[in-house]
Amino acid sequence: xxxxxxxxxxxxxxxxxxxxxxxxxxxxxxxxxxxxxxxxxxxxxxxxxxxxxxxxxxxxxxxxxxxxxxxxxxxxxxxxxxxxxxxxxxxxxxxxxxxxxxxxxxxxxxxxxxxxxxxxxxxxxxxxxxxxxxxxxxxxxxxxxxxxxxxxxxxxxxxxxxxxxxxxxxxxxxxxxxxxxxxxxxxxxxxxxxxxxxxxxxxxxxxxxxxxxxxxxxxxxxxxxxxxxxxxxxxxxxxxxxxxxxxxxxxxxxxxxxxxxxxxxxxxxxxxxxxxxxxxxxxxxxxxxxxxxxxxxxxxxxxxxxxxxxxxxxxxxxxxxxxxxxxxxxxxxxxxxxxxxxxxxxxxxxxxxxxxxxxxxxxxxxxxxxxxxxxx
Amino acid sequence: xxxxxxxxxxxxxxxxxxxxxxxxxxxxxxxxxxxxxxxxxxxxxxxxxxxxxxxxxxxxxxxxxxxxxxxxxxxxxxxxxxxxxxxxxxxxxxxxxxxxxxxxxxxxxxxxxxxxxxxxxxxxxxxxxxxxxxxxxxxxxxxxxxxxxxxxxxxxxxxxxxxxxxxxxxxx
Numbered sequence: 001x002x003x004x005x006x007x008x009x010x011x012x013x014x015x016x017x018x019x020x021x022x023x024x025x026x027x028x029x030x031x032x033x034x035x036x037x038x039x040x041x042x043x044x045x046x047x048x049x050x051x052x053x054x055x056x057x058x059x060x061x062x063x064x065x066x067x068x069x070x071x072x073x074x075x076x077x078x079x080x081x082x083x084x085x086x087x088x089x090x091x092x093x094x095x096x097x098x099x100x101x102x103x104x105x106x107x108x109x110x111x112x113x114x115x116x117x118x119x120x121x122x123x124x125x126x127x128x129x130x131x132x133x134x135x136x137x138x139x140x141x142x143x144x145x146x147x148x149x150x151x152x153x154x155x156x157x158x159x160x161x162x163x164x165x166x167x168x169x170x171x172x173x174x175x176x177x178x179x180x181x182x183x184x185x186x187x188x189x190x191x192x193x194x195x196x197x198x199x200x201x202x203x204x205x206x207x208x209x210x211x212x213x214x215x216x217x218x219x220x221x222x223x224x225x226x227x228x229x230x231x232x233x234x235x236x237x238x239x240x241x242x243x244x245x246x247x248x249x250x251x252x253x254x255x256x257x258x259x260x261x262x263x264x265x266x267x268x269x270x271x272x273x274x275x276x277x278x279x280x281x282x283x284x285x286x287x288x289x290x291x292x293x294x295x296x297x298x299x300x301x302x303x304x305x306x307x308x309x310x311x312x313x314x315x316x317x318x319x320x321x322x323x324x325x326x327x328x329x330x331x332x333x334x335x336x337x338x339x340x341x342x343x344x345x346x347x348x349x350x351x352x353x354x355x356x357x358x359x360x361x362x363x364x365x366x367x368x369x370x371x372x373x374x375x376x
Numbered sequence: 377x378x379x380x381x382x383x384x385x386x387x388x389x390x391x392x393x394x395x396x397x398x399x400x401x402x403x404x405x406x407x408x409x410x411x412x413x414x415x416x417x418x419x420x421x422x423x424x425x426x427x428x429x430x431x432x433x434x435x436x437x438x439x440x441x442x443x444x445x446x447x448x449x450x451x452x453x454x455x456x457x458x459x460x461x462x463x464x465x466x467x468x469x470x471x472x473x474x475x476x477x478x479x480x481x482x483x484x485x486x487x488x489x490x491x492x493x494x495x496x497x498x499x500x501x502x503x504x505x506x507x508x509x510x511x512x513x514x515x516x517x518x519x520x521x522x523x524x525x526x527x528x529x530x531x532x533x534x535x536x537x538x539x540x541x542x543x544x545x546x547x548x
Binding site (some may be wrong): 058242323334338342345367 | 400418419441443444445446448450461463465467468470473474476499500502503504505506509513526527528529530538539541545548
């Protein structure tokens with residue numbers, strides 16, 4: 001099926017060559033791209049995922065709804081609220097219940113913190129992909145501050161399993177607000193330093209501007225989502241389009257960045273701007289968060305009535321969708337995950353076509369492709 | 377303690393006005409090629425026969441539903457059927473961005489032949505990889521998909537497709 005070969009032209013000299021890039025960790029996890037090059041121009045791209053498939057959907061059918069929370073966050077632990085939140089919303093909708101308002105706000109705060117944590121991880125890898133090792137150390141170091149904040153609420157550093165059916169596990173501590181605002185002030189100053197050393201760096205410009213362009217029509221057609229879609233001039237964000245968790249009370253219309261270039265630079269800038277905007281959204285949420293309980297009094301295993309539902313939310317990488325079928329039993333009958341990373345795979349052949357092989361790493365990582373999430 | 381008041385019917389009617397208009401548009405073009413299963417705020421669920429799925433999808437695309445969010449296959453051994461649902465979102469038109477059309481169809485299982493359904497690749501390119509995944513996880517053949525290859529399972533996997541209900545996880 002996969003043909004790694006050298007083709008020869010009429011004079012007997014090799015003209016094109018197939019190369020296997022990966023699956024040994026080209027930045028984020030195990031994934032392989034098989035490319036054909038003519039000289040150093042990539043002419044053909046064949047994405048080959050599946051190296052970290054573990055059957056998340058099948059295993060979810062063997063666990064009850066509460067056990068599924070820590071199970072379902074495994075595919076993308078750096079955005080664990082992003083992947084568990086829609087599952088909880090789906091359960092609540094099937095049960096025709098709603099989490100208390102304070103829980104909804106806490107979910108927003110945690111989801112946005114996770115977006116920052118995830119984007120900083122992405123930025124930390126994007127630096128070395130462009131040969132900039134300082135940009136590995138700074139975001140990874142500053143990410144710790146946000147992990148500390150998440151730990152204050154969730155009790156764990158990365159996999160907090162914080163959202164549960166009917167609300168969230170616990171309330172936030174009283175000193176969270178002060179500490180968060182202090183860290184946000186510090187990080188705003190840091191972001192300016194990021195801009196000076198990396199984002200506005202002429203080398204970054206040269207390596208990313210006009211490289212790996214995905215046009216608006218293509219981006220819609222092949223199914224890109226989230227920041228990758230917004231970088232191609234489509235203002236599509238589930239937080240705006242189909243608000244969940246009281247996002248509609250926060251007036252976040254101006255907190256959703258959109259750029260028109262569709263290249264690596266635009267995909268990088270969307271995430272850079274979202275680092276700032278997510279902090280703004282958390283500030284708004286902290287101002288408005290009401291008092292009250294943080295979860296519905298569920299006891300023991302949750303019984304979800306028979307039914308099917310499709311729920312989607314905006315995770316760090318884009319639209320996270322769940323199709324949940326319940327037959328009224330203790331465990332779900334079917335859990336179908338529609339994850340954003342899987343949807344960015346067809347973007348790579350378009351962005352990588354006819355570019356130089358040296359531009360492959362910046363293009364590949366500009367999609368923020370997370371193999372474990374895509375493989376489920 | 378006062379009990380929460382249920383939402384009045386008037387509000388529900390208003391909140392699904394756009395959805396009803398879309399269904400009317402589809403009905404005008406398709407007559408009785410589909411059955412409306414349910415209509416809720418933001419969700420239109422239509423049931424089609426496998427033979428009509430391409431035609432219904434083309435009409436859905438013509439009313440601006442341009443991106444497939446997910447293709448979900450499910451095994452129903454009690455009915456001896458597979459269900460395939462396409463969740464289609466509208467991205468380019470901000471008016472309908474909150475709506476998802478769910479096009480669902482059922483394929484009969486047979487002892488001898490593989491389940492086959494027409495691919496919607498020629499309507500929406502975005503369903504390509506979702507169809508590949510459904511193909512390997514449930515063994516459903518999407519006729520017309522240009523490349524139904526294995527994407528997630530190991531290369532040496534020789535058991536039945538794992539998301540079928542008769543595949544039991546080892547040790548369970």
